[in-house]
Every structure is written in structure tokens, then in C-alpha cells.
Amino acid sequence: MVAEKNLAVSLCGLTMKNPVVPASGTFGFGIELADAMDLNTLGGISLKGTTREPRYGNPTPRIAECTAGMINSVGLQNPGIEALVADKAPALRSIYGGVIIANISGYSVEEYAFNCARADGCPAIDLLEVNVSCPNVHGGGMAFGTDPKSAAAVTAAVKAVTRKPVFIKLSPNVTDIVTIARACEDAGADGITLVNTFLGMRIDIRKRKPVIANTMGGFSGPAIFPVALRMVYQVAQACSIPVMGCGGVRRAEDVVEMMMAGATAVQVGAENLRNPMACPEIIAALPALMDSLGIDSLQEIIGII
Amino acid sequence: MLMQKRIFRIESNEGVARDTFRLVLRTDGAVAVRSGQFVDIALPGFFLRRPISVSDCLSDGLVLYYKVVGEGTRAMSEMTPGTVLELLEPLGSGFHPEKCREAALLIGGGLGAAPLYLLAKELLAQGKKATAVLGFNKADEICLAEELRALGIPVHIATMDGSVGTKGFVTDAIAAVRPAFDRFYTCGPLPMMKAVCAALDAPGEVSLEERMGCGAGFCYGCSILTKNGPRRVCADGPVFDKEEVLW
Incomplete structure (x- = not known):
């Protein structure tokens, strides 16, 4: 029997019972998995990325397997912001007591602000995660996250319309992640989520064409863990706002490693797609791992490197 | 039945037609899968699971058919009895045999014949009749025809090269046989199912x-x-x- 361990972390004034959060796009709106597990074991849930209008997303195939990971090109399929605030988030709230994170996308600064204003009025939502890093939509998404001025403009616009904590979710497809994270912090962001997926590609050598219908997509999975960890470390060193670490996390050891690099909360993405029970399994494994590492409280190890 | 992660053990894994394998899995406890549902198999060394439709549901096991089409299914074909596999099951909606009034037509293309076997069993258990029309490219790809016949239902074959049964598509075989049915169920290549749905007036379900x-x-x-x-x-x-x- 492992002695009582404290898994709780504090994030922008919100108490999370543990730092583990299914990443946006890998867990639907949470309710899809309510029958398969006890959602209330999860520290938080980041909901599927939402735009102002409903979107079908990209043509199929949207999925390509890789060594130690996968490429997705879902392209922000979602029912639109009104469905999120009127239906999806309240439905999850009715069965889930942890931190509900709305993931907000857009095609313009105005759309980001509009969507965040709508989400601000939804009591079911605790925190906004603004996605300026989707590699799968043209004319939006990642374009805002690869330029410090644009990222700052989105940050300032959404901060002006909400009192909920705002995290900006950054793309790793940049030369200098720190410059962009600092620009977001300077514009008022309450935290940074990083990283989104890496732009990737596979070719079917028999058919002589890309596996993904949209040619390219976002690469994620255990293969990106060291790169994501490095970026979490760099941003945590350079900024004073909290970081949610994301990228290739698949086990309790990875959660501890991300937190030591500076993450206050840790998101699990692609692993959910191969193992829908990944998050509860990771949470269940944390106390024994903490015991073997001499850790009593996870809050203590944040950014110790 | 809710989706669950479950450990199965390979009882047999044998080639039954060209590039086509029949996999029998056993587990501890009862298995409940309906026709048209599938399982998602975790393969050691591969990131994503492999979704495979269920061909038969045993009291404590599953029968699956799969075709070697890439590295994952190649690795599967080399797995030996006793190997342990982790499955997510059951997944997906199933066929609706209860919507058939009296007689069903089951149309399979290639490996699409696999889920029709469990469907045929369900239809027969409900006291309904079934006829199967299966299409293959060549004789060496034919699978499940004998198993379906063993259930006591008529099975008609179409092959593209005419080596067995009607020469041509399943729609040619249906036109030749003219089976009586009030509902059809089909699984196979998309162009085949499109042609089937265009050719048949009755209500139908496609997988x-x-x-x-x-x-x-x-x-x-x-x-x-x-x-x-x-x-x-x-x-x-x-x-x-x-x-x-x-x-």
C-alpha cells in the first residue's frame, strides 16, 4: 500500500485533483467516453476544438500510422460554438466535476474573440484554451501561432472579452517557440499549452500518393515527446505564467518528466486513440511512481529542473 | 454491451484463401458481439489498433477474417496460437436482422463476406430465410462459401474471371439467380455496394x-x-x- 500522495495541482486559481488532461481532439467532448470510464478520475478535460460555424473538416483518409505515432488531418470537425456552449459543455458539466477546458479556434482575430465571448458566458466552462496552432485548416489556425504579432493580437482580443483563464495553445512548427510564448504572455495570456502537432506527411509507395487525403497532417505520439519536453522546458524557463505540457505523453513517468520540465498540468493526446483508458491508467499509476521517486506532492516537482 | 479492453488468446490463425486468414480468439468469460460490429486489435510494435469485423461470436470467443494488405496484417498473419492480444470490443453499430420480414439477401464482396456469416446465423435464429451472393476476383480468393452453406442457406458465387459461378459482378449473379427477399445487407468494396444499392429496390444496409x-x-x-x-x-x-x- 502506497502512502497517501498528493496529486493535486493549482492552475490559475483552479484546483485540479491531478494534472492529467486528455488533449483537445483526442477525447471528443468527453461525453463520448462517459460509458467507458469514470470521467471524474480526470483532472481536466480539453474539449474538441470549436469554431464559430459547424465544420465537417477534411476529406478522408484523415489518419496515417507512423513509427511511434500517427498523423491526423481531421481538420477541426466540430458542431460550432453555439452547440458547445448550449449543449456539449453543459452536458459534460452535468456528469463531471473536474476542470472543463474549451478549446477555441478561428479564422480571424474577430472570430477568436467572438467564440471566446460566447464561451465566457457558459458557466460549464472553467478555462479557455485558444488554439493558434492547428496545422489542418487553411487560412487560419496555425497561421496565428507562427508569428509573435498575430499570436499576441489573438491573445489581447480574447483577453478583452473573458474573465476566465486563457491559455494559448502553441504550434511547435516555429523557429523560436520562446519568442511566441513571450509575446502571448506580454499580451495578457494566463498560461501556455504546448505543443500542438508537428506538420507531417506519409506516402503510400504502392499507390504513389499521400496517405492523407489532405496530403499533410499533424504528427503526434511518443516520437515527439523529447521535442515537446524541450519546448515545455524552454517556455517554462522564459515565462512566468503556467504551462500545460502536451506531446507524446503515454505513461505516468512522462507526466512526472513534463512536470519537472516546468508543466503544471500535462495533456495526453495520441495515446488516447490507441488506448481510450490511457488517462485513468496513468492517474492510477502515479501514486506508486511518486512513492518510488520520493515525491509526496506533484506540485513540488513543477519546474525543478 | 459497453466497449471494454479485454485480453484474448489466439486459438488458431490459418490461411484459408489467397492472403486471407481466419483468426479464432478465446477469452475468459462470455463474449457478446452482434453482426456488423467490429473489434480493434492492439498489435505489438504498431501504434494504432487494427479494426476487424467480427465473422462469428462464440460463447467465449470470436472468429475474425483478415487479409494481408500491409505491415500490420502481415505481422498478424505470423502470430502463433497461444499469443495474447488485447482487444477493444464490441465496437460500432450492427446490422439489423430484426428489420427483415421474411427473407434476406446477403451480398458480400471479397472479405466482405465475413460479417455476413454472423448475420446469417442471427437471421436463421429469428426464423427468417437468407440467400448469400458472394463476389470474388478469382477462385483462390473464395472464403466463407462453405461455412455459409453449412448453415443451410443457398450460396451463389460470382467471379470476375468466371472460374467459379457466374462470370462477372455480384449484380450479375443476383440477376441470374433472382432470389426472393424483402431486405438486403451488403459488405464489400464501395463500387460494388454502390452498384448493388442502385440495382436493388428493397431496403438495404451497407457496411x-x-x-x-x-x-x-x-x-x-x-x-x-x-x-x-x-x-x-x-x-x-x-x-x-x-x-x-x-x-
């Missing part, structure tokens, strides 16, 4: 295939546009009414 991520309805990797808007092949399907599909 679609798409490259999947999670297989359980929360990643939206396998969404298709239908007459009722976006639908997830894994969770809203894989079986759809023929009217719902945008060909």
Missing part, C-alpha cells in the same frame, strides 16, 4: 470501411458526409441504411 483513429467515436478520424450530416463510421456505423450514404 462501410474507413481508415480509423480511435475506433470508438471520439477522435472523428473516420467521419463521412451522409444525407444526415457528418457520421463517424466507427461509432455511428459501420452499418448504414443505403439511403443515408452519399455515393
Whole structure:
């Protein structure tokens, strides 16, 4: 029997019972998995990325397997912001007591602000995660996250319309992640989520064409863990706002490693797609791992490197 | 039955036709899968699971058919009895045998014959009649014909090269045999199912295939546009009414 361990972390004034959060796009709106597990074991849930209008997303195939990971090109399929605030988030709230994170996308600064204003009025939502890093939509998404001025403009616009904590979710497809994270912090962001997926590609050598219908997509999975960890470390060193670490996390050891690099909360993405029970399994494994590492409280190890 | 992760052990894994294998899995406790549903198999060394439709549900096991089409299924074909596999099951919607009044027509193309076997058993258990029409490219690809005949239902074969049965498509065999039916069920290549739905007036159900991520309805990797808007092949399907599909 492992002695009582404290898994709780504090994030922008919100108490999370543990730092583990299914990443946006890998867990639907949470309710899809309510029958398969006890959602209330999860520290938080980041909901599927939402735009102002409903979107079908990209043509199929949207999925390509890789060594130690996968490429997705879902392209922000979602029912639109009104469905999120009127239906999806309240439905999850009715069965889930942890931190509900709305993931907000857009095609313009105005759309980001509009969507965040709508989400601000939804009591079911605790925190906004603004996605300026989707590699799968043209004319939006990642374009805002690869330029410090644009990222700052989105940050300032959404901060002006909400009192909920705002995290900006950054793309790793940049030369200098720190410059962009600092620009977001300077514009008022309450935290940074990083990283989104890496732009990737596979070719079917028999058919002589890309596996993904949209040619390219976002690469994620255990293969990106060291790169994501490095970026979490760099941003945590350079900024004073909290970081949610994301990228290739698949086990309790990875959660501890991300937190030591500076993450206050840790998101699990692609692993959910191969193992829908990944998050509860990771949470269940944390106390024994903490015991073997001499850790009593996870809050203590944040950014110790 | 809710989706669960479950450990199965390979009882047998044998080639039954060209590049086609029959996999028998056993587990501890009862298994409850309906026709048209599928399982998602974790393969050691591969990131994503492999979704495979269920051909038969045993009291404590499953019968699956799969074709070697890539590295994952190649690795599967080399697995030996006793190997332990972790499955997600059951997944997806199933066929609706209860919507058939008296007589069903089951139309399979290639490995699409596999889920029709469990469907035939369910139809017979409900006291209904069934006729199967199966299409293959060549004689060496034929599978499940004898198993379906062993259930006591007529099985008609179409081969593209005419080596067995009617020469041509399943629609040619249906036109030649003219079976009586009030509902049809089909699984196979998309062009075949499109031709079948265009040729047959009766209500019908089609089992679609798409490259999947999670297989359980929360990643939206396998969404298709239908007459009722976006639908997830894994969770809203894989079986759809023929009217719902945008060909």
C-alpha cells in the first residue's frame, strides 16, 4: 500500500485533483467516453476544438500510422460554438466535476474573440484554451501561432472579452517557440499549452500518393515527446505564467518528466486513440511512481529542473 | 454491451484463401458481439489498433477474417496460437436482422463476406430465410462459401474471371439467380455496394470501411458526409441504411 500522495495541482486559481488532461481532439467532448470510464478520475478535460460555424473538416483518409505515432488531418470537425456552449459543455458539466477546458479556434482575430465571448458566458466552462496552432485548416489556425504579432493580437482580443483563464495553445512548427510564448504572455495570456502537432506527411509507395487525403497532417505520439519536453522546458524557463505540457505523453513517468520540465498540468493526446483508458491508467499509476521517486506532492516537482 | 479492453488468446490463425486468414480468439468469460460490429486489435510494435469485423461470436470467443494488405496484417498473419492480444470490443453499430420480414439477401464482396456469416446465423435464429451472393476476383480468393452453406442457406458465387459461378459482378449473379427477399445487407468494396444499392429496390444496409483513429467515436478520424450530416463510421456505423450514404 502506497502512502497517501498528493496529486493535486493549482492552475490559475483552479484546483485540479491531478494534472492529467486528455488533449483537445483526442477525447471528443468527453461525453463520448462517459460509458467507458469514470470521467471524474480526470483532472481536466480539453474539449474538441470549436469554431464559430459547424465544420465537417477534411476529406478522408484523415489518419496515417507512423513509427511511434500517427498523423491526423481531421481538420477541426466540430458542431460550432453555439452547440458547445448550449449543449456539449453543459452536458459534460452535468456528469463531471473536474476542470472543463474549451478549446477555441478561428479564422480571424474577430472570430477568436467572438467564440471566446460566447464561451465566457457558459458557466460549464472553467478555462479557455485558444488554439493558434492547428496545422489542418487553411487560412487560419496555425497561421496565428507562427508569428509573435498575430499570436499576441489573438491573445489581447480574447483577453478583452473573458474573465476566465486563457491559455494559448502553441504550434511547435516555429523557429523560436520562446519568442511566441513571450509575446502571448506580454499580451495578457494566463498560461501556455504546448505543443500542438508537428506538420507531417506519409506516402503510400504502392499507390504513389499521400496517405492523407489532405496530403499533410499533424504528427503526434511518443516520437515527439523529447521535442515537446524541450519546448515545455524552454517556455517554462522564459515565462512566468503556467504551462500545460502536451506531446507524446503515454505513461505516468512522462507526466512526472513534463512536470519537472516546468508543466503544471500535462495533456495526453495520441495515446488516447490507441488506448481510450490511457488517462485513468496513468492517474492510477502515479501514486506508486511518486512513492518510488520520493515525491509526496506533484506540485513540488513543477519546474525543478 | 459497453466497449471494454479485454485480453484474448489466439486459438488458431490459418490461411484459408489467397492472403486471407481466419483468426479464432478465446477469452475468459462470455463474449457478446452482434453482426456488423467490429473489434480493434492492439498489435505489438504498431501504434494504432487494427479494426476487424467480427465473422462469428462464440460463447467465449470470436472468429475474425483478415487479409494481408500491409505491415500490420502481415505481422498478424505470423502470430502463433497461444499469443495474447488485447482487444477493444464490441465496437460500432450492427446490422439489423430484426428489420427483415421474411427473407434476406446477403451480398458480400471479397472479405466482405465475413460479417455476413454472423448475420446469417442471427437471421436463421429469428426464423427468417437468407440467400448469400458472394463476389470474388478469382477462385483462390473464395472464403466463407462453405461455412455459409453449412448453415443451410443457398450460396451463389460470382467471379470476375468466371472460374467459379457466374462470370462477372455480384449484380450479375443476383440477376441470374433472382432470389426472393424483402431486405438486403451488403459488405464489400464501395463500387460494388454502390452498384448493388442502385440495382436493388428493397431496403438495404451497407457496411462501410474507413481508415480509423480511435475506433470508438471520439477522435472523428473516420467521419463521412451522409444525407444526415457528418457520421463517424466507427461509432455511428459501420452499418448504414443505403439511403443515408452519399455515393
